[in-house]
Amino acid sequence: MPRVKKRRSDCPINFALEIFGDKWSLLVIRDLMFMGKTTYGEFLKGPEGIATNILANRLEKLETAELIVKAPDPDNGTRFVYSLTERGKDLIPVMLEIVSWSGKHDPKTPTPKAMLKQIATNRQAVISEIRKKLIST
Amino acid sequence: MPRVKKRRSDCPINFALEIFGDKWSLLVIRDLMFMGKTTYGEFLKGPEGIATNILANRLEKLETAELIVKAPDPDNGTRFVYSLTERGKDLIPVMLEIVSWSGKHDPKTPTPKAMLKQIATNRQAVISEIRKKLIST
DNA sequence: TGATAATACTTGCATAATGCAAGTATTTAA
DNA sequence: TTAAATACTTGCATTATGCAAGTATTATCA
Numbered sequence: 001m002p003r004v005k006k007r008r009s010d011c012p013i014n015f016a017l018e019i020f021g022d023k024w025s026l027l028v029i030r031d032l033m034f035m036g037k038t039t040y041g042e043f044l045k046g047p048e049g050i051a052t053n054i055l056a057n058r059l060e061k062l063e064t065a066e067l068i069v070k071a072p073d074p075d076n077g078t079r080f081v082y083s084l085t086e087r088g089k090d091l092i093p094v095m096l097e098i099v100s101w102s103g104k105h106d107p108k109t110p111t112p113k114a115m116l117k118q119i120a121t122n123r124q125a126v127i128s129e130i131r132k133k134l135i136s137t
Numbered sequence: 138m139p140r141v142k143k144r145r146s147d148c149p150i151n152f153a154l155e156i157f158g159d160k161w162s163l164l165v166i167r168d169l170m171f172m173g174k175t176t177y178g179e180f181l182k183g184p185e186g187i188a189t190n191i192l193a194n195r196l197e198k199l200e201t202a203e204l205i206v207k208a209p210d211p212d213n214g215t216r217f218v219y220s221l222t223e224r225g226k227d228l229i230p231v232m233l234e235i236v237s238w239s240g241k242h243d244p245k246t247p248t249p250k251a252m253l254k255q256i257a258t259n260r261q262a263v264i265s266e267i268r269k270k271l272i273s274t
Numbered sequence: 275t276g277a278t279a280a281t282a283c284t285t286g287c288a289t290a291a292t293g294c295a296a297g298t299a300t301t302t303a304a
Numbered sequence: 305t306t307a308a309a310t311a312c313t314t315g316c317a318t319t320a321t322g323c324a325a326g327t328a329t330t331a332t333c334a
Contacts, residue, residue, distance in 0.1 A: 008185040010247050012239030013167045013232065021160045023321090030150045040282050047146040051322050056283055077330045078281045089243055094238055095150065097231040102149030105224055110147050160292090175327055177311050188293050214301045215310045 016094075019065045024050055024058050026098075029084070029091060031129065032068065036079045039073070039123070084134055092127050156202045161187055161195050163235075166228060167220070169205065170267065175218045176210070204228070220270055229264050 007127050008014055020026050027048055032035040043055055050058075056122075059082065062068045067088035073079035096119050103109045103116040145151055157163050164185055168174035174183075180192055187195075196219065199205045210216035216248035231254050240246045240253040256263050 009183075010243075010245050011164075011167070011184065012236045012243065012246055012248055013163055014185055015239040015243045015246065016235045017163060021158070021163070023154050023158045024185075026150055026154060026158070030148070041228050041249075041280085044282095046150055047148065049145065049322095051324095053285080053323090054285070057320095059283095065309065073281095076281085077145045078279090079330090080282070090238055090241060094231065094234040097234050098153045099149045101227055101231055103153040104227060106149065108147050108150065109149055111149055178309090181311095184294095190294090190314080191292065194292095196312095201333070210310095213310085215300090215308090217311070254301095 019067070020062075022058075024054055025046075026095070027061060028055070028058055029067065029088065030060060030095065032082060032084050032088070033092065033095060033134070038083060039079055040082075041079075041083075062088075089131055092130050093123075096123070096126065118130060156204070157199075159195075161185075161191055162199060163232070165167075165192070165195055165199060166204065166225065167232065169219060169221050169225070170229065170232060172269070175220060176216055177219075178216075181217075215274070226268055226271060229267050230260075233263065 007018060020029065027046060027050065028043055031043050031046060035042075037043055039060070040055065043059075044050065044052065059068070059070070063070055065087075066085055068082050069085055070080050070082055073081045099111060100116060100119050103111040143166040146154060164183060164187065165180055166242065168180050168183060172179075174180055177196070178193065180196075181187065183188065191273050196205070196207070200207055202224075203222050205219050206222055207219055208219045236248060237253060237256050
C-alpha cells in the first residue's frame with residue numbers, strides 16, 4: 001500500500017497548498033515567525049482557539065514537510081521547543097505579502113499603517129530583520 | 138440567527154485564511170490570474186480535478202469575498218465569465234511569493250529558472266505585467 | 275520516595291467539509 | 305422541437321475538524 005498521498009499536480013501553487021493549504025498551518029507558522037512562540041502550550045493559547053488534536057496533527061505535518069523542527073527544551077524536561085527551519089523561514093515573504101493584502105483589504109486590521117508602509121517600501125530590510133530575530137536551527 | 142460566521146481573530150494572517158485558507162480557492166485564483174481561464178468548465182478541467190460541487194461552492198465564496206465577479210458571457214448565453222476584482226488582483230504578490238517558495242523547495246517544480254529569477258529580481262515589473270494582461274472589471 | 279504539577283499530547287465521538295456520481299436548469303443551435 | 309452546451313445542484317460516502325476527557329513523561333516538593 002502506498003503510504004504517501006499522490007500529489008494532485010506539480011503546479012507550484014498546488015505544491016504549497018498541499019503543505020499549508022488549510023485554516024491552521026499558517027497560524028502555527030505565524031506564531032513561530034512573528035509571535036516568538038515556541039511551545040505546544042503557547043500555540044494552544046492563540047486567539048483563534050486551535051483544538052489540541054488539530055494542533056498536534058499540524059505540528060506533525062509541518063515537521064514532516066520540514067518547515068519546523070522539534071527539540072527537547074534543555075531548560076525544562078517536560079517541554080519541547082519548536083522552531084522554523086530554513087524552509088520555514090523562506091515563507092517570510094509569503095507571510096508579509098499576506099499581511100500587506102489583509103492590511104489593505106480588512107477594515108479591522110490591527111497592523112499599523114507604518115508597518116504596512118515599511119513592508120511595502122523596505123521589503124528586504126523587513127525580511128532580514130525578522131530572519132535575524134529567529135533562532136538558528 | 139446570525140447568518141455570518143464570527144471571525145476567529147482579527148490577525149491579518151487569519152483574515153486571509155478565512156477567505157482562501159483551503160485546498161482549492163487559490164487554485165481558482167491561479168487559473169484566473171495565470172492561466173487565462175474564465176469559465177466554470179475551464180476551472181473544472183484543471184489538473185487537480187476539483188469536484189463540481191466544491192467548485193461551485195468556492196466560486197460563490199470568492200464572489201462573496203469580492204475577489205472575483207461573475208458576469209454573463211456576451212458571446213454565449215449558456216456561459217458565465219468570471220474575472221478577478223481589484224481585490225483579487227492584489228493577490229498577485231502573494232501568489233508570486235508562493236511560486237517562488239515552491240520553485241525553491243519543490244524539486245519537481247515546473248517553473249523555469251529564468252522565471253523565478255525574473256520574479257526575484259524584477260518583482261514590480263512582473264506584477265505590473267500580469268496585472269496588465271488581466272481584463273478590467 | 276511518593277504525590278502533585280506541568281507539559282504535551284491521544285482518544286472517542288459529534289459535526290462539518292470534501293469527494294464522487296448522477297441529475298437538473300437555462301440558453302443555443304439544428 | 306429536439307439535442308447540445310454550459311453551469312450548476314443533489315444525495316450519499318468518506319475524510320477533516322471540533323470538543324471534552326483521558327494518558328504519558330518529566331519535574332518539583334513534602
